[in-house]
Amino acid sequence: MTAIRIDHVCKRFGPPGAPVVLDDINLDISHGEFVALLGASGCGKTTLLRIIGNLERATSGRVTIMGHDLSESSASQREALSDVGFVFQEHNLLPWRSSLANVVLPLQARRVPRHERREIGERMLDLVGLSAARDKLPHQLSGGMRQRVAIARALSYDPAVLLMDEPFGALDAQTRDGLNIELQRIWLEKRKTIVFVTHSIQEAVFLADRVVVMQGGPGRIVADITIDFPRPRGIEIMASPEFARYIGELRAHLNHQAEAAE
Ligand SMILES: Nc1ncnc2c1ncn2[C@@H]1O[C@H](COP(=O)(O)OP(=O)(O)OP(=O)(O)O)[C@@H](O)[C@H]1O
Ligand SMILES: [Mg+2]
Structure with a gap:
């Protein structure tokens, strides 16, 4: 069953003619799936997450959360929103x-x-x-x-859906590893659908069922790679040749975009 459907989403901040930030994003995320969103700074990851969470409106296209279309009535928006939890890089605790x-x-x-x-x-x-x-x-x-x-x-x-925007970005590597293990445990227990934005290729491969790579200027999806490690995953998988292969493959997608920008 599809938890999140992103259908031809485009985003421009400002009037027609302003730069396009997201260009024709299409993505289907299944119920209970853990998807990592990877990409260079400024490629539109946070914007996409905010559109999924209804904190930002798409300029065109459609987002459906658990069957509720965000662009439809406000009652449907509220229903969809109550199904979404946010964790930001800044904890925002009172x-x-x-x-x-x-x-x-x-x-x-x-x-x-x-x-x-x-x-x-x-x-x-x-x-x-x-x-x-x-x-x-x-x-x-x-x-x-x-x-x-x-x-x-x-x-x-x-919430059925958890949106996480670089939640561990400000932490040291050891604390981050510990929290990645913990997040995986919570996810295995609760089976939420998670969209997890990160700059870290390692973190993405360790956590995710699928890693979606975005490219900037304008933001679009350039790769969607299934990570095939059994669960629960231990930190030791990071030392395996398969892990290194995934890292290499994802790095190639990220470098490709860096080269294209030169
Ligand atoms: N409210 C806004 N008004 C105008 N432009 C914006 C706004 N929010 C984001 N942008 C622009 O949209 C682009 C994508 O920004 P976004 O924050 O989504 O990137 P990101 O991939 O999350 O980057 P980072 O990894 O640094 O967090 C950037 O060029 C940014 O300047
Ligand atoms: Mg961001």
């Missing part, structure tokens, strides 16, 4: 609220009763391994812990 209070924020907005909020919030913090940090404020947490709170918050209302 500095004066504890981990638990941050995690349950979307539930509060959805008028979930207090006792239920607390129960879900504690379960989500447990899922990301942060039960002990329940009452801590964001500034008392490490960068990796903050991102885990942000993931728990995005999962709190049980």
Whole structure:
């Protein structure tokens, strides 16, 4: 079943004649699939993610989330949106609220009763391994812990689709490896559909079922590569020849675009 359908999406910021940022993007993502979006800075990854999440409108074309067309009625937009969770590079936690209070924020907005909020919030913090940090404020947490709170918050209302924009981009390599393992575990447990934007070829290959490569000026999809490692994947696959082959193949697609730009 298709979770996200992107159909001939184009995006221009500004009037006709302004530069085209996304040019005829077509992509089908299945329910429960983990797709990584890879591409050079400025090629339109965030813009595409924001269009999928209905934070930005496509200039033309159509996006359907779990069968709801984002360009149709606003009721259908709301329904589609409630099925989408966001995790950004900046965690966006409220500095004066504890981990638990941050995690349950979307539930509060959805008028979930207090006792239920607390129960879900504690379960989500447990899922990301942060039960002990329940009452801590964001500034008392490490960068990796903050991102885990942000993931728990995005999962709190049980969205079918999770959109992640370089969620681990600001972290050191070791913390990032740890969170990649953890994200995979959560994904295997919850089977959300995930679209994960990253600059890291390694991270993309480690996490994803499919790596979609974008090229800029104007943004379009130049490769769509299935990653065939069994799950759960351990860090040791990164040392395998198959892993190196995928890295080489993806790097060739990325370099090809760099050469074309010269
Ligand atoms: N609100 C906006 N108004 C005008 N132009 C924009 C806007 N948002 C993005 N752009 C332009 O669209 C292009 C794609 O930007 P986008 O942020 O989607 O790239 P990206 O692939 O996410 O880059 P990065 O990897 O650096 O995050 C860029 O040229 C950017 O300047
Ligand atoms: Mg971006």
